[in-house]
Amino acid sequence: MVPALIPDFVPAWIFLLALGLFLYVLLDGFDLGVGILYGFARDPQARSLIMNSIAPIWDGNETWLVLSGLALYAAFPLAFAIILPAVYFPVLVMLLALVFRGVAFEFRYKDAPHRTFWDHAFSYGSTIATFAQGIVIGSYIQGYQVEAGRFAGTSLDCFTPFSIFTGFALLFGYGLIGAGWLILKTEGALQEWARRMGRRALIGVLIAIAVVSAWTPLLDRDIEQRWFTWPDIAIFIPVPILTVVLAYWAWRALARPSSDLSPFLAGIGLFVLSYSGIAISLWPMIVPHHYSMWQAASAPSTQVFLLVGTLFLLPIILMYSGWSYWVFRGKVRADIGYH
Amino acid sequence: MNASALILSRLQFAWVIAWHILLPAFTVGLASYIAVLEILCITRRREVYLALSNFWTKLLAVSFGMGVVSGIIMPFQFGTNWSRFSYATANIISPLMSYEVLMAFFLESAFLGVLLFGRKLVPGWMHLIAALAVAGGTLLSSFWILATNSWMQTPAGYQLVNGRFFPTNWLAIIFNPSFPYRLAHTVVAFYITTAFVVLAVAAHYVRRGRFEAEGRTMMKMALGLLTILVPVQIELGDMHGLNTLEYQPAKLAAIEAHWDTGRRIPLILFAIPDDAHATNHDEIAIPDLGSLILTHDPNGLVRGLKDWPRDERPPVAFPFFGFRIMVGLGVLMLALIAWSWWVRLKGRLFSSTVFLRACEFAAPIGFLAVIAGWTTTEVGRQPWTVYGLMRTADSVSPSLTGIDVALSFAGYAIVYLIMYPVGIRHMIRLVQRGPAAPVTEPDAIESGHPGRPIGALQPADVRGAPGPEMR
Numbered sequence: 020m021v022p023a024l025i026p027d028f029v030p031a032w033i034f035l036l037a038l039g040l041f042l043y044v045l046l047d048g049f050d051l052g053v054g055i056l057y058g059f060a061r062d063p064q065a066r067s068l069i070m071n072s073i074a075p076i077w078d079g080n081e082t083w084l085v086l087s088g089l090a091l092y093a094a095f096p097l098a099f100a101i102i103l104p105a106v107y108f109p110v111l112v113m114l115l116a117l118v119f120r121g122v123a124f125e126f127r128y129k130d131a132p133h134r135t136f137w138d139h140a141f142s143y144g145s146t147i148a149t150f151a152q153g154i155v156i157g158s159y160i161q162g163y164q165v166e167a168g169r170f171a172g173t174s175l176d177c178f179t180p181f182s183i184f185t186g187f188a189l190l191f192g193y194g195l196i197g198a199g200w201l202i203l204k205t206e207g208a209l210q211e212w213a214r215r216m217g218r219r220a221l222i223g224v225l226i227a228i229a230v231v232s233a234w235t236p237l238l239d240r241d242i243e244q245r246w247f248t249w250p251d252i253a254i255f256i257p258v259p260i261l262t263v264v265l266a267y268w269a270w271r272a273l274a275r276p277s278s279d280l281s282p283f284l285a286g287i288g289l290f291v292l293s294y295s296g297i298a299i300s301l302w303p304m305i306v307p308h309h310y311s312m313w314q315a316a317s318a319p320s321t322q323v324f325l326l327v328g329t330l331f332l333l334p335i336i337l338m339y340s341g342w343s344y345w346v347f348r349g350k351v352r353a354d355i356g357y358h
Numbered sequence: 359m360n361a362s363a364l365i366l367s368r369l370q371f372a373w374v375i376a377w378h379i380l381l382p383a384f385t386v387g388l389a390s391y392i393a394v395l396e397i398l399c400i401t402r403r404r405e406v407y408l409a410l411s412n413f414w415t416k417l418l419a420v421s422f423g424m425g426v427v428s429g430i431i432m433p434f435q436f437g438t439n440w441s442r443f444s445y446a447t448a449n450i451i452s453p454l455m456s457y458e459v460l461m462a463f464f465l466e467s468a469f470l471g472v473l474l475f476g477r478k479l480v481p482g483w484m485h486l487i488a489a490l491a492v493a494g495g496t497l498l499s500s501f502w503i504l505a506t507n508s509w510m511q512t513p514a515g516y517q518l519v520n521g522r523f524f525p526t527n528w529l530a531i532i533f534n535p536s537f538p539y540r541l542a543h544t545v546v547a548f549y550i551t552t553a554f555v556v557l558a559v560a561a562h563y564v565r566r567g568r569f570e571a572e573g574r575t576m577m578k579m580a581l582g583l584l585t586i587l588v589p590v591q592i593e594l595g596d597m598h599g600l601n602t603l604e605y606q607p608a609k610l611a612a613i614e615a616h617w618d619t620g621r622r623i624p625l626i627l628f629a630i631p632d633d634a635h636a637t638n639h640d641e642i643a644i645p646d647l648g649s650l651i652l653t654h655d656p657n658g659l660v661r662g663l664k665d666w667p668r669d670e671r672p673p674v675a676f677p678f679f680g681f682r683i684m685v686g687l688g689v690l691m692l693a694l695i696a697w698s699w700w701v702r703l704k705g706r707l708f709s710s711t712v713f714l715r716a717c718e719f720a721a722p723i724g725f726l727a728v729i730a731g732w733t734t735t736e737v738g739r740q741p742w743t744v745y746g747l748m749r750t751a752d753s754v755s756p757s758l759t760g761i762d763v764a765l766s767f768a769g770y771a772i773v774y775l776i777m778y779p780v781g782i783r784h785m786i787r788l789v790q791r792g793p794a795a796p797v798t799e800p801d802a803i804e805s806g807h808p809g810r811p812i813g814a815l816q817p818a819d820v821r822g823a824p825g826p827e828m829r
Contacts, residue, residue, distance in 0.1 A: 096448030103437025
């Protein structure tokens, strides 16, 4: 093999994986967030509307989870084979919680005698799945014990004070964009309530961002150097500054009923910044401390074969997914959905 | 390697995939059936097709939701429990699985929402396109996942370097030797499974004298399809068997519980296979018929299991009995079809209570055959994950302990034992309620009102006895 003649497809896959993961976090993030908030809504009529606001789109959103998992497998199989066993229990708990929450959409309406049970399945399922995802993120930032290309720790290593904190942090994060979605999709008293919940979530998010930003450099010398040495500090300083600006905008949008869309957008903005913050901290490693994205990459033939189809199919997917959102645009109606 | 983690991981995988496969077995056929009904809605413009389409769409919603959530679990099993297999095969199978998501999952999920909730929001032809997209999505999904599975059974187009597989020819990988047969056999099995459910529901209505028009339409459609597909399936199964004989002879020997290589071998109808002593007990067999069926020649040579070392033989009882259960159910299906033509010629298709009852009892027959067939082919692949090249024992994640997997297996067991009974009970209840469309739809929609946001709700709406969610 003459390496010079083979174009490098890794950057394309880094971009696609990052895009897929971000779309998952954003899309399933807001509908998991809606599920978390559902637990705090008392009025049965409001609950129906809250659920119906995501009923037609949740399974499309969840498909991005499968795509991201498989993109990681396809493009960076070494990372897939190390990370997944390392987060065995959080992934298990997330999957089981997603099962409960997914079937609750249908069963809540059709299993009236056990409605309370399925209400809990929906809200606790969403909450637990989110918490488990937060643990995955936190333990991923900390890194895993690896020997000879295999995860060499135990299945309980991923539970650390830091990962449990990021678990809680993600609850507030998804809650914030979930509230943003509800503000966009509802009116009147329910919208007012969503704004109130959004403000509470925002406070949690800001505390979490501050704590994680202070905690991660302490975990790891490399991360500290990345953020606090010249000239990197000059390149990355916009991230915290923009975070402060967005936090202010999010607060104003939630406090003063002006635009129905801006709380959602501000929430997404905070997610983009947190997400890029993690990427900046870890770059270019995909298995932190052990393997870079280039070291973990799959065979070039595999990357090309899938890249061709992905570049063709992804725009089409985005188009018809967008269309299915468009069909259900506007304020949520009581008569469209499960009944 | 941890022995209990291995065996528990295998049991866990068998558990989650066996439950999962029941749903595609139903939804692949059902999505196509709904698409056909939607076409008939537009071309024939008869009320009955609309009622049936709406009715089955409700059942599709329940089964598809369960299929999505149980399906999301599957690719994660590869990573959590089978990481060494995943790493070794990633270059080959990961794009196939990814293409399933890109081509099928997104298509299904985006258009399912429109199919389920969009009839009032989009024009009729667009609703039809949604139905076709969902049906097409389920077929594309079958294509890619069976390509993946077939490659594990009959690997091709690869190069093995330092224990990892590298692609050399993508067409050979996708269209590996067993794939066309497996795809045809499985998709036809799924269609048959759905058709028997439709037939059973129809027979139930006809026998009870409820929804008779709908029941008769469904019975005729289901029996028409089954009359073609059941014989076709038997032929496809035979072709698949010959393919297995060529590419996976040890699996075929296990299916036949056939230990010694030879010509003019008997067809064993029943036996208790004994792996430890490499022999059968209580054997009932027909002389020479084994060679005739397997090689289409009474003098044909068939290899026996003793040709392979002991540690390369599958556990015989599973493929042996799984195969016999599948074939036995196939014979029952054929008998029921023949019976249907007998009563039809006597003009008693809709009045023979015994026949209608038999149709009702046949509701699960396709599911049972699918599980039996799947067990035959998957256990028959053992002790390999990639046939002849990578052992199941070398595929499991090295970090797992027996306790880890016991806990996760218990979790999956509990969740599935809640989800499936509830889901099945819902579907039975929907069937009991029947396909009659409600005479009066809720006012807000019929009047063309653009919607009813929460702010516009009147107190009466909130407290009114049949609230929107009680309908």
